[in-house]
Amino acid sequence: MESLDCGDTKLHSKVYRRDTSIFPERSKQFGLGSTSAADMLRLYKALHAGKLVSESASKQMLAHLYECDDDTMCGRDLPPGTKFAQKSGAVSAVRTNAGIIESPNGPIAICVLTADNEDQRWSSDNRALVLGGKIAREAYEYFNSQESGQAPGDPRPMSILTLRQPLFREIVGTLQHGCTVAGAGGYKRNLVWRNTNRLLHTEGYHGIKTGTTGAAGSCLVSLSTREEKSLLVVVLGSSSSDARYADTRNLYRWAWQQLGIKD
Numbered sequence: 001m002e003s004l005d006c007g008d009t010k011l012h013s014k015v016y017r018r019d020t021s022i023f024p025e026r027s028k029q030f031g032l033g034s035t036s037a038a039d040m041l042r043l044y045k046a047l048h049a050g051k052l053v054s055e056s057a058s059k060q061m062l063a064h065l066y067e068c069d070d071d072t073m074c075g076r077d078l079p080p081g082t083k084f085a086q087k088s089g090a091v092s093a094v095r096t097n098a099g100i101i102e103s104p105n106g107p108i109a110i111c112v113l114t115a116d117n118e119d120q121r122w123s124s125d126n127r128a129l130v131l132g133g134k135i136a137r138e139a140y141e142y143f144n145s146q147e148s149g150q151a152p153g154d155p156r157p158m159s160i161l162t163l164r165q166p167l168f169r170e171i172v173g174t175l176q177h178g179c180t181v182a183g184a185g186g187y188k189r190n191l192v193w194r195n196t197n198r199l200l201h202t203e204g205y206h207g208i209k210t211g212t213t214g215a216a217g218s219c220l221v222s223l224s225t226r227e228e229k230s231l232l233v234v235v236l237g238s239s240s241s242d243a244r245y246a247d248t249r250n251l252y253r254w255a256w257q258q259l260g261i262k263d
Contacts, residue, residue, distance in 0.1 A: 006043060008036035029115070031091045040098040040111040048100055048107055065099060073097035073129045074112060076134035082140070092120045095128035100134065105144045110136055128178075134161065155221050155234055159208050163223065172207025175200050197222070198245055210244075218244040224252050225263045 001009040006050045013021035013035045021027040026034050043052065048162045050058040065085035070188040072098040075084045098111035112132040119127040123158030178192040199205035199222055206223040224231050233251050238244035256263045 001039070004046070006035075006039040008034070009043075010041045012032050020164050022217075029091075030094055031089070035113075036113040037098075037113055041109045044098065044100050044109040044111075048109070049259070062100075068099075070097075072124055074099065074101075074110060075133035076124075076129070076133035077137035078140055093117045095132070096125065097136075101140060103140055105142050107141055108143055110139055112136070156232060159221055159223075159232060159234075163208070169206065172197075172209070173200065199224075199248065212241065220244045220248050222248055226256055226263070227261065229261065231255050 001007065008021060010026065012023045012027040012030070013019075013032065015032065018027055023034075037038075037228060045053040047058050047061060052058045052061065062085050065087060066083065068086050068088070070086065070088045073088055073095065074086065075082075078084065083101055083102040085102075086097060089096040092243065094113075094115050096113045098113075099109075101108040101110060112135050114128040114131070117126075117128050138158050142155075142158050172195075173208075174195060176192060176194050178190060180188055180190050182188045195207075196210050197207060197220070199220075200207070204225055206225070208221045208223060211219045217239065218241050219238070220233075220235045222233050222235075224233070231252060233248055233255070235244050235247045235251065238247050253263045
């Protein structure tokens with residue numbers, strides 16, 4: 001898996017042989033194997049392109065994944081008849097689902113991994129399963145936005161959905177986070193992640209996402225709260241990193257003024 005740039009994907013042990021595990025703690029938490037969302041998306045992208053092992057092998061693997069009829073998580077809220085090549089997984093405190101959703105505007109690679117779940121019921125209304133369904137539906141509508149009445153590529157629906165999750169709000173609103181990570185050989189090192197969103201240094205501003213590409217320019221999706229009211233502002237195509245913050249602040253000033261609220 002490391003040769004495929006998927007170093008987080010591990011097979012822990014032989015099936016039904018926990019005593020053969022080479023990662024005992026991960027086996028206890030995740031079962032037979034473990035992965036990351038980034039790894040899954042890389043694998044599904046290669047699979048859909050026919051580049052995983054070989055074109056023939058990729059077609060066989062896709063056909064096998066299409067046969068999975070588990071609609072309890074990501075597939076539960078997709079439009080009827082939507083094809084979904086997928087693999088699901090579960091142990092008591094973990095519910096996962098990943099795959100390729102076929103949509104009118106093209107394939108969508110998706111991966112939802114949950115862990116340390118408080119809701120460990122084996123029922124269709126398990127909160128992790130319901131959340132996975134909502135995420136998949138939002139992704140489907142986001143990439144097929146012309147059919148749902150939204151502007152193409154409109155990031156607002158996904159932003160609104162994710163901001164309802166307390167953990168997501170906490171992460172995108174964090175200026176800096178540090179931790180100690182350990183490698184497979186026991187080597188440890190300290191890492192620090194710094195949020196690039198400059199608005200977080202100003203009271204009343206929250207995440208959500210910065211981004212820059214040659215085609216899109218400098219972009220910023222942000223949230224601001226004043227007097228118990230919240231505004232979501234999306235800036236796309238700014239000329240520079242500095243400009244996206246100036247554009248965002250000017251839009252907020254104008255919007256708060258229209259609402260009669262002092263910025």
